[in-house]
Amino acid sequence: MLKKIYLGLMLFFMYAPIIVLMIFSFNASKSRARWGGFTLDWYAELFQDPGIMKALSNTLLIAVFSALAATVIGTLAAIGIELLGSRLKSAVMSVTNLPVMNPDIVTGVSLMILFIFFIRLAGGGGLGFGTLLLSHIIFNVPYVILSVIPKLRRLDGNLYEAAQDLGAPPMKAFLKVVLPEIMPGVVTGMMLAFTLSVDDFVISFFTTGSGVSNLSILIFSMARRGVNPKINALSTLIFLVVLVLLYLINRRDTRNQKKQNAGESILEI
Amino acid sequence: MKKLFAYPYVVWISIFIVVPLLLVLYYSLTAVDADGAAYFTLDNYRRFFEASTPGQPFLERIYVSVMLRSIWLALISTAICFVLGYPAAYIMAGKGFSDKSFLLFLFLVPMWMNFLLRTYAWLTILEQNGVLNNLLGFLGIPKLDILYTDAAVVLGMVYNFLPFMILPIYTSLRKTDRSLIEAAQDLGADGIKVFSRVVFPLSIPGVVSGVTMVFMPGVTTFIISNLLGGGQYILIGNLIEQQFLKVGDWRFGSAISVILIILILISMGIFARVDKEPVTTA
Incomplete structure (x- = not known):
């Protein structure tokens, strides 16, 4: 009983702030x-605030493109490694592990220095959407590599050679034999990259410029001016989206597991 | 031929990982003279440890005290996370809860919400006329005014990083071989002894990674201190942010960044040692 009360209190501590935000998002008084x-x-x-809508579209665009680019670069790099x-x-x-271990703030300022250095060399441009996107690709690549490499280690190298012996050109052998085997790792890496990109604040804060914001940066600047009911509404929506996504991912995982179990039992027969 | 496949990636990490860090190191070790030519110097580091008045004690010097405060607040938060998190992980890992993965899931869900929003949520609660004080006033308890103080920063860190403590401890407790516990019980050890001699020592790897995962982001944060600690509140992370974005002194900012990296490396070394130390069984 005591145990249940303790866990209940801890969960209350974890959820109370979120619930408070949700309740106040429906409060008519400011x-x-x-x-x-x-x-x-x-x-x-x-939904009528152009700044928030712009930040939302920036966040999603950067998350999608940085996840896709990091997945391609990271998968090829993992194979190369x-x-x-x-x-x-x-x-x-x-x-590769350096950015994972380094504090985000150091990665952020080091990329900021690099970008400004290049911008001065090129003699034009400035920090903005481009540098923001590039910095997200850079910090996402290691996570894709770390997800793909374990799958590659378990891959039977003979399979690729067998495919080639049977006359498949290297590209076809890769696409038809290697890629399907490592696909779960590639997908995990891509989802991880997407999540990290949506959630990132520190690195974005240092590598963006000229009024380009993502949601995190916008929330930061709004929160510094004090509590704002629009942020409460935004939090509620984000929390609901997260819940739905987690539910869908969980359901997919359990279904896959069931499928696997079913497959195994067939093999056993 | 096979080796060539990795070369594009080697170029990639050279440009985007190695060169940026070298640039930070370069800026931290240089200054410009009157003609705008860069020269090698240790002045940026010296400035960090410099006394502002003659004879000022080392630990009271302005930047040194900022560093010490960052370490101190991160340590307090880590200790609180451990005290709160260990029992939670222990209860979840023990018998009596059939749906363990769902419970763990409940603890992890808030982590998926944006870090800034989770921190911002405490503004609403801790404000002068916020939820907490209304509740306290309703119960007839005097108001708490902790927003924009150390206590609020520690609370923000504990709230944000607690799951990082619970998860690894839970994992290592779950991996504990139950037959070891039963063997200790068969040999006559009581509950406290089983815990202190068998269960806890076996969970130390989990505790060490939990401590690492709370201390590291705690000591480098500048968001929590910026939002809950108020405007002029300063931790080492705020100092770096100010040097780069407000003051524009990249050289001093880079020197602080290098000092922060060294601080992290030292603490990682200490944590790794604790992990490797053999469990003493007297």
């Missing part, structure tokens, strides 16, 4: 101190 009646005005204002000799491989992996 003050947090009192309840001024139920309203959906903040949601209406949220696996083909290297052991000494070179460990050197390349150590460098």
Whole structure:
């Protein structure tokens, strides 16, 4: 009983702030101190706010494109790394791990310095959407590599050679034999990259410029000016989207597991 | 031929990982003279440890005290996360809860919400006329005014990083071989002894990764201190942000970044040592 109460209290601690945000997103009074009646005005204002809508589309565009680019680069890189000799491989992996281990703030400022350095060399342009997208690709690539490499290790190298012996050109052998085998790792890496991109604030904060914001940056600048009911409405919507996505992913996983179990039992027969 | 396949990626990491870090190092070690020519110097580092008044004690110097405060607040938050998180992980890993993965899932769901929104949520609660004070006033308890103080920053860190503590401890407790516990019980150890001699020592790897995963983001954060600690509130992360985005002193900012990396490396070294130390069984 005591155990249940303890876990209940901990979960209350985790969820109370989110629930408070949700409740106040329906509060007609702008003050947090009192309840001024139920309203959906903040949601209406949220969708009419051009700044928020622009930030939302930036966030999604950057998440989709950076996840796709990082998946392609990361998958090819993982294959390349696996083909290297052991000494070179460990050197390349150590460098790959650097952004994962480094504090985000250091990655952020180091990329900011790099971009400004290049911009000065090129003599034009500035920080903005392009550098923001590039920085997301850069910090996502290691996570894709780390998801794909375990799958590559379990891959039977003979399969690829067998496909080639049977007359498949290298590209076809890769697409038909190697890629399907490592696909689960590639998909995990891509989803991870998408999530990290949507959630990132620190690196984006340093590598964007000229008024280009994603949601995190916008929330930061709004929150610094104090509590704002529109952010409450936005939080509620984001939380609901997250819940639905987690539910869908979970359902997919359990279904896959069931399929696997079914397949195994057939094999056993 | 096979080796060539990795070369584009080697070029990629050289440009986007190695060169940026070298640039940070370069800026931290240089200054420009009157003609605009760069020269090698350790002044940026010296400035970090410099006394603002003659004879100022080392630990009270302005930037040193910022660093110490960052370490201190991260340590307190880590300790609180451990004290709160270990029992939670222990209860979930133990008998009596059939749907363990669902419980764990409940603890992880808030992590999927944007980090800034989770921190921002505490503004609404902790404000002078916020939810907490209304509740306290309703119960007749005096108001708490902790927003924009150390306590609020620690609370923000604990709230944001608690699942990072629970998850690895839970995982290592789940991996504990039940027959070891039963063997200890058969040999006559009571509940406390089983825990202190068998269960806890076996969960140390989980504790170490939990401590690492809470301490590292805690010591480098600038968002939590910026939102809950108020405007002029400063941790080492805020210092770096200010140097790059407000003051525009890249050289000093780079030096602080290098100091932060060294701080992280030292703490990782310490944590790794604790992990490797053999469990003493007297």
